[in-house]
Amino acid sequence: MPKHKLVAYTDGACSGNPGPGGWGVLLQAFSDGRVVKERELSNGERLTTNNKMELRAAIAALEILDRTSEITIITDSKYVMNGIQTWLAGWKKNNWKTASKKPVKNEELWKRLDLLCEQHEVNWKWVKGHAGDMGNERVDKLARSAMEPFKED
Numbered sequence: 660m661p662k663h664k665l666v667a668y669t670d671g672a673c674s675g676n677p678g679p680g681g682w683g684v685l686l687q688a689f690s691d692g693r694v695v696k697e698r699e700l701s702n703g704e705r706l707t708t709n710n711k712m713e714l715r716a717a718i719a720a721l722e723i724l725d726r727t728s729e730i731t732i733i734t735d736s737k738y739v740m741n742g743i744q745t746w747l748a749g750w751k752k753n754n755w756k757t758a759s760k761k762p763v764k765n766e767e768l769w770k771r772l773d774l775l776c777e778q779h780e781v782n783w784k785w786v787k788g789h790a791g792d793m794g795n796e797r798v799d800k801l802a803r804s805a806m807e808p809f810k811e812d
Contacts, residue, residue, distance in 0.1 A: 664689040665730040667720035668794035669739075671712025672802035679809035680707040682716035683801025685794055686723065698723070699797075701805035710738050712802065714768040721775035729780040735788030735795055743783055747773060 666687045673680035681703035688696040700719050704712075713736040720732055734740060747769065750756070755763045755770075763769060775781075786792045788799065 665724075665728055666733065666794075667717075667730055668733045668798045669713070669716035669720050670735060670788070670795065670798035670802045671709055671714070671716050672799065672806050673707060673709040673712055674806060674810060677706055677708050679806050679811075680704055680709065680712040681802045681805030681807075681809070682712040682719065683798040683805060684716050684720045684723075685798050685801070686720060687794075699801055701801040703805040703807075703809045705809045710736075711765055711768060713739050714765055714772060716798070716802070718768065718772050718775060721772070721779055721781070724779060727779055729782070731782040731784055733784045733786055733792075733794060735786055737785070740783060740785045742769060743772075743776070 666689065668685040669682070671680065671682045681701060684700040686698045686700070687694050700723060702715070702719070713734065717732055717734065717739055720730070724730070749758065750763045750769070751773070755766050757763055786795050788795060
């Protein structure tokens with residue numbers, strides 16, 4: 660039986676920063692180069708930030724996995740990419756302080772994401788947002804739709 664390859668597109672959106680926000684995930688399982696299963700996830704909050712929504716999407720993509728997996732997470736967030744690939748090791752070494760000795764913003768979400776990354780083999784890929792990548796466009800719509808119920812009339 661061929662091993663399935665997992666890919667998760669993630670995105671966050673916010674109307675105002677802070678303001679109402681939403682996140683979206685498109686989880687796809689591939690076999691022999693074709694999508695064999697898909698699942699969409701999304702949710703929102705009344706008062707949040709874009710960075711929090713980007714992090715929540717990545718967290719949700721990993722939390723839904725029911726066993727240790729290899730997964731590629733595709734994001735358009737430079738904040739998430741820089742945090743995972745560049746800043747995280749230093750934050751942990753400096754007891755969750757930035758290089759300027761200030762507390763790390765969204766520390767609780769970063770810790771949660773870090774723990775989940777330790778439980779799975781996660782590959783990260785950045786794509787330019789709003790540039791025609793079909794998966795990215797789809798999760799952008801999910802995130803924006805999830806934000807709508809939290810907007811005030």
